[in-house]
Amino acid sequence: MKYLIKNANFIDWENKLVVGKDLLINNGKIEYIGKVEKTSNIKIIDGNKYLLLPGFINSHFHLGETVFRGHAPNNSLQSYLDYTSKFNKKLKSEKNHHIISAFSILEAVFAGTTTISCARGWLATEESKLRGLLGYPIMKSEKLMKYYTGFTGKFNQISKKFPKLFKSGNTQISLGLWIHSLHFLDEDALYLISKLFNQNKNIRLTIHVAETKEGVKKIRKCFKGNEIEILKKFKLLNERTNLIHVNHINDDSIKLIARSKANITICPTSNLFLNTGLPNLRKFLAAGINTSIGTDGLATNYSASLVDAAKVTYFAFRNLDLKPPQLLDMITKNPAKALGFDKCGSIKEGNLADILFFKIEDSALNPIENTLKNFIFGKTILPIHVMIDGNFVVKNGKIANQKEIINNFEELASKIENETN
Numbered sequence: 001m002k003y004l005i006k007n008a009n010f011i012d013w014e015n016k017l018v019v020g021k022d023l024l025i026n027n028g029k030i031e032y033i034g035k036v037e038k039t040s041n042i043k044i045i046d047g048n049k050y051l052l053l054p055g056f057i058n059s060h061f062h063l064g065e066t067v068f069r070g071h072a073p074n075n076s077l078q079s080y081l082d083y084t085s086k087f088n089k090k091l092k093s094e095k096n097h098h099i100i101s102a103f104s105i106l107e108a109v110f111a112g113t114t115t116i117s118c119a120r121g122w123l124a125t126e127e128s129k130l131r132g133l134l135g136y137p138i139m140k141s142e143k144l145m146k147y148y149t150g151f152t153g154k155f156n157q158i159s160k161k162f163p164k165l166f167k168s169g170n171t172q173i174s175l176g177l178w179i180h181s182l183h184f185l186d187e188d189a190l191y192l193i194s195k196l197f198n199q200n201k202n203i204r205l206t207i208h209v210a211e212t213k214e215g216v217k218k219i220r221k222c223f224k225g226n227e228i229e230i231l232k233k234f235k236l237l238n239e240r241t242n243l244i245h246v247n248h249i250n251d252d253s254i255k256l257i258a259r260s261k262a263n264i265t266i267c268p269t270s271n272l273f274l275n276t277g278l279p280n281l282r283k284f285l286a287a288g289i290n291t292s293i294g295t296d297g298l299a300t301n302y303s304a305s306l307v308d309a310a311k312v313t314y315f316a317f318r319n320l321d322l323k324p325p326q327l328l329d330m331i332t333k334n335p336a337k338a339l340g341f342d343k344c345g346s347i348k349e350g351n352l353a354d355i356l357f358f359k360i361e362d363s364a365l366n367p368i369e370n371t372l373k374n375f376i377f378g379k380t381i382l383p384i385h386v387m388i389d390g391n392f393v394v395k396n397g398k399i400a401n402q403k404e405i406i407n408n409f410e411e412l413a414s415k416i417e418n419e420t421n
């Protein structure tokens with residue numbers, strides 16, 4: 001479908017407000033921005049009613065955790081992990097993971113997320129039409145053992161299991177490696193991961209780093225070094241690496257990350273929730289590290305909204321006085337770069353048409369001159385329409401099969417909740 005959005009108001013790739021320009025959407029792309037006079041065979045949208053923003057990009061999300069929201073403990077990471085591991089046996093079937101994933105994605109897209117990065121979720125992401133960097137999980141844990149045993153061969157098979165997703169030219173899904181953290185691995189596994197990562201130059205690596213002080217100590221004991229040094233030693237630290245949290249590291253490690261051009265995704269809401277300590281964002285930014293904001297899973301941050309996460313980031317790092325355009329970059333352009341979705345993250349000619357439509361009469365967006373500030377700091381507003389790849393995935397606040405997704409999830413969630421009481 002070809003669309004012409006007439007007289008659109010939008011935030012452009014330089015984060016400036018543009019008023020009253022036309023956007024031509026064709027073949028999943030933003031083909032032209034300017035004045036379009038004559039049109040045929042095209043659907044016209046009155047852009048004057050909306051503020052358009054680029055789709056948000058969540059560079060750290062867990063699809064399977066939402067089922068624990070509201071009842072998992074939040075006083076420490078360890079108590080959270082101990083609690084969830086009790087249920088993982090029951091939840092590990094692919095069918096259950098798919099039910100929870102579909103629901104997590106539903107919440108994300110309603111909040112304006114058009115691209116996610118997480119482990120597994122291939123089928124649910126394909127069905128949802130969202131973009132995703134979906135990692136193959138490599139973690140020596142009971143829940144994910146079936147992926148761990150013989151992971152080199154299985155990783156190479158995964159794209160054959162989902163031929164529709166991985167056919168050439170598909171810009172929806174890319175496959176990555178997803179390591180929970182170093183303390184679920186040993187040197188032999190790291191050697192194999194390094195081989196996979198360095199032989200396939202288009203795959204990306206996601207890993208939690210230095211989330212808690214206890215975790216840092218454990219890894220230092222096992223590997224005789226800190227996490228960043230170990231990643232460097234195994235050639236796992238470069239511009240294709242996305243380091244998650246990074247709360248407890250020293251200045252030398254920050255320099256190493258900057259030099260290697262690796263990316264960082266901070267998740268302050270989750271850190272505050274679990275009381276794990278916060279990262280040194282000031283030093284990351286001063287070192288020029290590409291830094292994004294993620295939500296983390298929805299049991300350690302109840303909201304899938306990246307705008308909520310940006311708001312928390314502002315207040316968690318109040319002394320940095322982060323500006324609204326900088327916060328917007330951390331949920332759009334920066335994660336686009338970190339995940340390798342170069343044609344996403346801004347409204348620009350030639351970019352993919354991932355666009356959020358917000359109703360302009362919403363009081364939170366007025367006055368329009370202050371729009372970005374109002375948008376980030378005002379009440380959270382949800383997009384009325386969400387376009388991905390030039391198609392409407394959310395239309396008038398609704399998704400075609402939302403009822404079924406919600407019902408399936410509620411049934412499963414109430415089972416888990418009953419078992420906890």
Ligand SMILES: [Zn+2]
Binds near residue numbers: 060062208244296297
């Ligand atoms: Zn995480």
